Amino acid sequence: xxxxxxxxxxxxxxxxxxxxxxxxxxxxxxxxxxxxxxxxxxxxxxxxxxxxxxxxxxxxxxxxxx
Numbered sequence: 609x610x611x612x613x614x615x616x617x618x619x620x621x622x623x624x625x626x627x628x629x630x631x632x633x634x635x636x637x638x639x640x641x642x643x644x645x646x647x648x649x650x651x652x653x654x655x656x657x658x659x660x661x662x663x664x665x666x667x668x669x670x671x672x673x674x
Contacts, residue, residue, distance in 0.1 A: 632655075632659070633652050633655050633656070636655060637649050
Protein backbone atom coordinates (compact mmCIF):
# COMPACT_ATOMS: atom_id res chain seq x y z
CA UNK A 609 0.00 0.00 0.00
CA UNK A 610 2.81 2.42 0.85
CA UNK A 611 4.47 1.81 -2.53
CA UNK A 612 1.25 2.54 -4.35
CA UNK A 613 0.74 5.77 -2.41
CA UNK A 614 4.30 6.93 -3.11
CA UNK A 615 3.90 6.18 -6.79
CA UNK A 616 0.64 8.13 -6.89
CA UNK A 617 2.22 11.10 -5.10
CA UNK A 618 5.18 11.07 -7.51
CA UNK A 619 2.71 11.12 -10.39
CA UNK A 620 0.81 14.06 -8.92
CA UNK A 621 4.08 15.92 -8.29
CA UNK A 622 5.22 15.29 -11.89
CA UNK A 623 1.85 16.46 -13.25
CA UNK A 624 1.85 19.69 -11.23
CA UNK A 625 5.46 20.47 -12.19
CA UNK A 626 4.64 19.98 -15.88
CA UNK A 627 1.39 21.92 -15.64
CA UNK A 628 3.08 24.93 -14.03
CA UNK A 629 6.20 24.57 -16.23
CA UNK A 630 8.35 24.25 -13.10
CA UNK A 631 10.38 21.55 -14.86
CA UNK A 632 11.42 23.85 -17.73
CA UNK A 633 14.77 24.65 -16.08
CA UNK A 634 15.54 20.98 -15.54
CA UNK A 635 14.84 20.25 -19.21
CA UNK A 636 16.96 23.23 -20.26
CA UNK A 637 19.92 22.10 -18.13
CA UNK A 638 19.70 18.58 -19.57
CA UNK A 639 19.62 20.03 -23.10
CA UNK A 640 22.62 22.32 -22.54
CA UNK A 641 24.69 19.55 -20.97
CA UNK A 642 23.86 17.14 -23.80
CA UNK A 643 24.09 19.45 -26.82
CA UNK A 644 26.68 21.98 -25.60
CA UNK A 645 28.87 20.24 -22.98
CA UNK A 646 31.47 23.04 -22.96
CA UNK A 647 28.91 25.80 -22.39
CA UNK A 648 28.27 27.19 -18.93
CA UNK A 649 24.84 26.40 -17.51
CA UNK A 650 23.09 29.56 -16.27
CA UNK A 651 21.64 29.70 -12.79
CA UNK A 652 17.92 29.18 -12.37
CA UNK A 653 17.50 32.88 -11.73
CA UNK A 654 19.33 33.79 -14.94
CA UNK A 655 17.27 31.21 -16.85
CA UNK A 656 14.00 32.66 -15.54
CA UNK A 657 15.16 36.18 -16.44
CA UNK A 658 16.04 35.05 -20.01
CA UNK A 659 12.68 33.34 -20.32
CA UNK A 660 10.75 36.35 -19.05
CA UNK A 661 12.65 38.72 -21.33
CA UNK A 662 11.98 36.46 -24.32
CA UNK A 663 8.26 36.34 -23.49
CA UNK A 664 8.12 40.11 -23.10
CA UNK A 665 9.79 40.82 -26.45
CA UNK A 666 8.04 38.18 -28.54
CA UNK A 667 4.26 37.94 -28.13
CA UNK A 668 4.25 34.49 -29.73
CA UNK A 669 6.21 33.07 -26.77
CA UNK A 670 3.44 33.44 -24.27
CA UNK A 671 0.57 35.58 -23.09
CA UNK A 672 1.15 38.17 -20.39
CA UNK A 673 -1.75 40.24 -19.28
CA UNK A 674 0.25 42.80 -17.35
